[in-house]
Amino acid sequence: MDKVLIVDDNPVNVKVLSSTLAESGYDLLTANTGERAIMVAERAKPDLVLLDINMPGIDGYETCRRLKASDTTKDIPVIFLSALNEIENKIEGFEVGGVDYIAKPFNQKEVCIRVENHLKISKLSRELEHKNQELNEAFEELQVIQEQLLDINTMLVESIQYSQRIQEAIIPSESALQIVFPQSFAYFQPKSIVSGDFYWVYESENYKFLAVGDCTGHGVPGAFMSLLGINALTKIVEDQKLSDPGLILNRVDYEIQRVLKQHSDSRNIIRDGMDIIVCCFDINKQILLFASAQRPLLMFRSGQIEMFEATRQSIGYDGYRSKTNFITNEISLISGDTFYMYSDGMTDQFGGEIGRKLTPKRLRHLLVEYADQPLDIQKKNIIDHFRAWKGVYDQTDDMTLIGLKM
Secondary structure, X not given: OOEEEEEOOOHHHHHHHHHHHHOOOOEEEEEOOHHHHHHHHHHHOOOEEEEEOOOOOOOHHHHHHHHHHOOOOOOOOEEEEEOOOOHHHHHHHHHOOOOEEEEOOOOHHHHHHHHHHHHHHHHHHHHHHHHHHHHHHHHHHHHHHHHHHHHHHHHHHHHHHHHHHHHHHHOOOHHHHHHHOOOEEEEEEOOEOEOOEEEEEEEOOOEEEEEEEEEOOOHHHHHHHHHHHHHHHHHHHXXXXXXXXXXXXXXXXXXXXXXXXXXXXXXXXXOOEEEEEEEEEEOOOOEEEEEEEOOOEEEEEOOEEEEEOOEOOOEEOEOEOOOOOOOOEEEEOOOOOEEEEXXXXXXXXXXXXXXXXXXXXXXXXXXXXXXXXXXXXXXXXXXXXXXXXXXXXXXXXXXXXXXXXX
16 A cells, blocks of 8 residues: 655645545545654655655755655655645755645646555556665676686687697698698698598608598587597507508497497497598508598509598497407509698588588589699698688687698
8 A cells, every 4th residue: 555645734735636536545644744754754664655845843944855865765656735826935945855836726637646656656667676675786797797608619619629739739731631632732720620531651670651530520529539549550560560450440449449348238328429531551562542431542653533432321320230350441542642631621511502501422523623733732622612611600619621642
């Protein structure tokens, strides 16, 4: 129930206003002086004050000033009551903080309408102020959360950037690749700072090895998998002295499943793995031995490009189906043969005029177009073409393309 304080030194006016407003169900309070009105307002905190201007002691203007000066009563709306209808009187009333002006003699319907309207306005104002306060508090909380998230994001980015330096130290640079394969190039483009793609190169007395891997996912999870792949290859070739690519992939498959405990029947089994091609160039016999898990090998010879299919199974978790041994394939090398290995991030990239994937077929056509050029020119033209294809589209996945010429 809304409280209305009637302040008037004339008992007749108080009686008229009280009888008029009583029918509306208001809780009515009265005072006959300004001083008394201030005391009642401080104690009872009415929702509206009807305040006469001409009273003994302090007048209505001064009473209103004091009400507005108090933190307890400053938000209570004040409607002035007066027979003084000069414009100057009304202006002074608004200047000291009044919200409206009712002239004497009273029109009962006008009094009820004005009181009701200002009570509604006051209620809405309080609700709005409360909502604004809630919004301000929520905004302050969001600012704190935002600052915390910025700190966390900065920490994560710095951590990932440091991880990038570690990955770059482990994955060979293009210049390191060219020490083993002088006529070669490497295009290596992570999607998110660190990469789930990797390539690996190794040279022994009689063999040159090259592998290109595409691990599950990208970013940090993919980068962890890439390090597992590189570590497994190095261990198997350098320490165990294996040179047969099929046997190497079998051992890599075993090592990945062992490290990730994928032989377990647990529902929480880690289902990550990788697609990878491993090539072994026999320097003395001039042959290429290769084995592949889901990644094709492309060879350009005599103006044509040939694609060698991969074994249709991945390294690591590959469902619960039975796996077969990876097959080693052999190619007799001819001077000028050019080989290409790539991750599916190249062919899955959306672009072109209508946002389609590049596709393996388009990539093969692109390689044929530039295959007769020197490898450094090839790389530049391929990358330029690829970027033009990608256009405004986001990079879909990690991307790797290796080319080498015999």
